[in-house]
Amino acid sequence: MTRIEDARSFYARLMAAHAASPDPRLESVFAAVPREAFLGPGPWTIIAGNGKITTPSADPAMIYQNVLVALDAAKGINNGEPFLHAMWIGKLGPKPGETVCHIGSGTGYYTALLARLVSPGGTVTAFELEADLAAKAKANLEAYGNVTVIHGDAVIAPLPRSDIIYVNAGVAAPPAGWLKALQPGGRMIFPWRPAERVPFAVMVTRTDKGLACDPFMRSWFIPCFGASVADLTAKIPTREQAARGRSIWLTEDKLPDRTATAIFDEVWFSSRGLAKPRD
Structure with missing residues (x-):
């Protein structure tokens, strides 16, 4: 193996170990997809703490670590923390044949990983609002026949019916359209940030009883x-209330009850799990 192949192989093992996923394909896709192909030519700018560090060369081995690589430093857009994405993708468990919607795809690195995991038979629709990033994603993903990149606003655009919705931008509350797009058994992960003090990653699963939710870790995106500011009438949860969320409801289906931990215009969060009797 070459030096870069060694670096990519070890990086893939680290990602799979951190994800703790039973799917052996996770390691193989991290090893197969070249991260540098989605970052532009090096040297690269690494986000470290509150500052930035430039790699001393364009050696790709330098970005096969758990580092944030800037895509548009002026706008605060980066390629994402690999450990976090490995954990999220492992938690979602993409399977061959599934339909994925990726919201906030950037230049397409994690889109490519998802596309490989749902092959054969699966597809990925990737939304990116920034025109420059969307153009780069289209070019980077041209060889992936099961990916469609859309330069558009996923908050207002209709989403395809999806088995997985993978959101890489923080929202005050998930738009109702995203929840409605989930197929039976579908899963969505999104960064929930109803307030500065409440940064959670939330996993939503559509069951036959409704939408179960699991605020499983802290995160920041x-x-x-169009979806990051709560309306003035919203009930904003404390961090403790947000952590107790166990289900999500559309207000058109059920009005908030005494179990509500957070209430927004179209959706609300309940501390009651779906296995328990409803009010």
Whole structure:
């Protein structure tokens, strides 16, 4: 193996170990997809703490670590933390034949990983609002026949019916259209940020009883344009209330009850799990 192949192979093992996923394909796709192909030519700018560090050369081995690589430093857009994405993708468990919607795809690196995991037979629709990033994603993903990149606003555009919705921008509350797009058994992960003090990653699963939710870890992403600010009438949860969320309801289906931990215009969160009797 060459030096870069060694670096990519070890990086893939680290990602799979951190994800703790039973799917052996996770390691193989991290090893197969070249991260540098989605970052532009090096040297690269690495986000470290509150500052930035430039790699001393364009050696790709330098970005096969758990580092944030800037895509548009002026706008605070980066390629994402690999450990976090490995954990999220492992938690979602993409399977061959599934339909994925990726919101906030950037230049397409994690889109490519998802596309490989749902092959054969699966497809990925990737939304990116930034025109420059969307153009780069289209070019980077041209060889992936099961990916469609859309330069558009996923908050207002109709989403395809999806088995997986993978959101990489922080929202005050998930738009109702995203929840409605989930197929039976479908899963969505999104960064929930109803307030500065409440940064959670939330997994939503559509069951035969409704939408179960699991705020499973802290996370921070750049805000999602059009969905990052709660309306003035919203009930904003404390961090403790947000952590107790166990189900999500559309207000058109059920009005908030005494179990509500957070209430927004179209959706609300309940501390009651779906296995328990409803009010």
